[in-house]
Amino acid sequence: MAYRWDFAPILDNWQALAAGIAGTLRLFLVCLVLGLGFGLLVALMRIARQRPLRWLAIGFIEFFRNTPVLVQILWFYFALPMLVSVEISPFMAAILGISLNSAAYSAEINRGGIQSIEPGQWEAARSIGMSGFQTLRRIVLPQALRRVLPALTNRGIEIFKMTTLASVVAYVELLHQGKLVASLNFNPLEVYTVVGALFFLILYPLVRATYALERRLARSD
């Protein structure tokens, strides 16, 4: 007997899914800003002249790249409060796990971008009297970030999808809400199909927007 698709229970529960979308977007935006921002900072530490800064950055990158985000989220939620007496909400645990992991990845992307800029660019800037920091800010970073934009877009997509991992600590995001709806109505086929489609519908326009940004930045080529 053919399966009869029935989306009515999902429409009845649209508020639960809408709350999930809101939670997903909230977590995504926070992790995107923190992950990419901190990633730039770690990249600069990674290429700093001071050795302790470099070591710190390398330690951070390798630790967070080589452990699963899921484990990190669980660790921040269940283990960290046992070490230090802090209250960690599911939201906070997810932010820590996803942001720090993304920072480690994007730090390496940014480092590659910065180091791909020809030494002649540094020399030309220094030769007109610009300081190292001015050179970085005005000359090197604008070019480096443009080069790594496609790779950072990938990171952004990953961050968006990683938000689903927050469901393990019962953070209210789209997958978590989907599970709830599916278990109440016994309709996993419809629910997970809709959840997947919703992710695509939100993410795809965002990715298209980054293509437009790339084209805008390519004006000088």
Add this chain to the structure above:
Amino acid sequence: MAGPVLSLKGLGKRFGASPVFSGVDLDVASGDRIAIIGASGSGKSTLLRCINFLERPDEGRVILGGEPVGEARQRGGGTEMRYDERALNRLRQRVGMVFQQFNLFPHMTVIANVMEGLVTVKRIARDEARPKALAELARVGLADKAEAYPAHLSGGQKQRVAIARALAMEPEILLFDEPTSALDPALVGEVLNTIQSLAEDGRTMLLVTHEIGFAYHMATRVIFLAEGGIYEQGTPDEVLKAPRRPLTQAFIAGHRRFNF
């Protein structure tokens, strides 16, 4: 009479254990145009880059406008030079440099390239920096390319923009590091003409070049680098037409060979 604009006293540079040059003494008076020639690897470019400290010299001193750059400190029997980053940034404002590979900022328009030093380093307001940058572009004949990006220029045009970028800082000395070596032969002329017109304005300049003919016509003095130092120097006629020492003679003969 005013002292030299630039003096090098016993300047030396090593890469690892091998010395590039050592004990270079040079006085540059205002209006001097010094061509630095020599075989590949003789340290011409390195010498030039030590003057604005893109390379740190390992020994000796650079004296700009009568003021020694850096502080000498006694340390473990010898003297060690200490250079303050901010002092070097100020020095580089006074010493312009033009590179073999142009090194224009590709993400900025031509006018923004020329304005960059004025705005970021000299902190001049944009609406004040702009006419000044345009005037420098007009000087190199590229005012009509102000809004273009470097990628849309020919090599010769790029190098002229790079010259305008250096000029905008109103440097006391201009350093040219093989400014035509990366150019198509057809584009060399326009860059040499630009440099020639700067020479006619009485600008002080040091030029590392392989264009011996141009050095002959433009320079007030020619320096031949070999064996880790200044091997021979004099007027263009002395060094290029009647070199006295064997390595200079061989070098000039090698360059003359295919001239007709």
